[in-house]
Amino acid sequence: MAKAREMVTRSSEVTLGLLSRALDHRGEADFQFQLLEALSSLLHWNYRYIFRYGPNEPPVCLFREGGDFHSFDVYLSGFYRFDPFYRLCLNGPQLGVELFRDHTVAERGFQTYRDLLTSEGVSDDIVVMLPDSNGATLVLCWDRAEGQFSTRTMLSLRTYLALANSIHQTHLGTPNANPTAQTDQVSDGLSATRGAPPSLLFDVAVETYSPGNLAPRELQIVRLSLRGYHNAAIAKAMGISHQVVKNRKRMVYDKLDITSERELFRLFLDHIMSDVREDAV
Numbered sequence: 419m420a421k422a423r424e425m426v427t428r429s430s431e432v433t434l435g436l437l438s439r440a441l442d443h444r445g446e447a448d449f450q451f452q453l454l455e456a457l458s459s460l461l462h463w464n465y466r467y468i469f470r471y472g473p474n475e476p477p478v479c480l481f482r483e484g485g486d487f488h489s490f491d492v493y494l495s496g497f498y499r500f501d502p503f504y505r506l507c508l509n510g511p512q513l514g515v516e517l518f519r520d521h522t523v524a525e526r527g528f529q530t531y532r533d534l535l536t537s538e539g540v541s542d543d544i545v546v547m548l549p550d551s552n553g554a555t556l557v558l559c560w561d562r563a564e565g566q567f568s569t570r571t572m573l574s575l576r577t578y579l580a581l582a583n584s585i586h587q588t589h590l591g592t593p594n595a596n597p598t599a600q601t602d603q604v605s606d607g608l609s610a611t612r613g614a615p616p617s618l619l620f621d622v623a624v625e626t627y628s629p630g631n632l633a634p635r636e637l638q639i640v641r642l643s644l645r646g647y648h649n650a651a652i653a654k655a656m657g658i659s660h661q662v663v664k665n666r667k668r669m670v671y672d673k674l675d676i677t678s679e680r681e682l683f684r685l686f687l688d689h690i691m692s693d694v695r696e697d698a699v
Contacts, residue, residue: 433459433578441585445592450480453582454558457546460574461567463560465540471507472554485561489538495623500531503545503557511549513583515575517567518543530683535561542566546575548586556586629685630673639666643679644686 436456443452450468458466465484469477477498482490498504502521506512518535519542535543542562550556560567624644628637635656642652649667653660671677674685 433457437578437581437585441588444585444589449589450556450558453586454481457558457575457578457582458560460578461544461560461571462562464563465561467557467559467561469557469559470550470554471504471557472552473508473510477504485538485540489534493534497531497534500534502531503543503547503559507547507555507557511553512547512555513549513579514547515572515579516545516547517572519566529680533680533684539563544572544575546579546582548583550586551590623686623689627686627689629689632670632673636666636670636673639663640670640682643667643682 433456436452436459440449440452440456443449454466454468465482467479467483467485468481469479471477477494479490479494493501502518503516506516535541540561541564544560544567546558548556548558624641627641627644629640632640638656639652642655647655649660649663653663656663667679671682674682676682676685
């Protein structure tokens with residue numbers, strides 16, 4: 419017991435020391451990285467990122483370490499729309515610690531986003547969200563390649579949440595603070611602001627996606643589905659009944675040799691990933 423308490427004390431000293439260093443960097447371009455570095459001492463991670471999620475704009479990546487460039491470009495090209503953390507921030511500035519597994523599969527598009535993470539070797543995701551300027555949220559994110567983040571890890575992050583937010587608000591109050599400044603550690607080649615190149619934009623990919631031998635109205639249903647439309651919304655947009663939409667979806671699935679909307683998104687994701695890898699050659 420005494421040894422365990424000693425380890426906890428030592429860990430706390432390390433984290434507090436790193437938070438103190440972050441405080442010393444308030445107003446500087448690498449402040450967000452210093453804050454990430456401090457909280458990273460509380461958990462075991464494989465990949466980590468810093469995002470700024472605004473209510474009316476695509477994510478801005480301020481820093482990334484690890485992970486796959488191809489999948490990251492796909493995420494920034496439009497798949498962020500299915501990220502439960504991004505969607506949470508659409509409601510305004512957030513303060514809290516969120517575990518990926520706490521978001522249920524009932525949420526629209528959640529399965530699509532989980533498939534994207536799984537396909538690139540991510541088994542779990544945890545974020546710290548801090549209110550930022552102009553209604554945005556600063557999101558510090560960590561991924562694991564195997565296993566899940568423990569409840570203890572989440573509680574540890576929550577222990578330091580108020581302090582981290584206080585330091586962050588102090589940073590925002592400095593004259594030189596630039597909430598969208600990228601740190602020097604941002605990897606070369608990253609499409610870090612405003613999404614990926616135009617050829618990878620989600621809207622373009624959806625509009626040019628033409629799987630199998632589908633009729634024009636069937637393609638319209640596919641593209642509306644990929645944009646997140648429910649059957650009722652598709653029916654309204656196309657001026658047809660809800661039952662007709664269901665029937666035509668069944669025909670689409672038969673032609674594509676799939677059985678669900680999840681598999682449709684999987685086909686679309688594979689299509690985008692293939693294009694990204696070809697562009698990278």
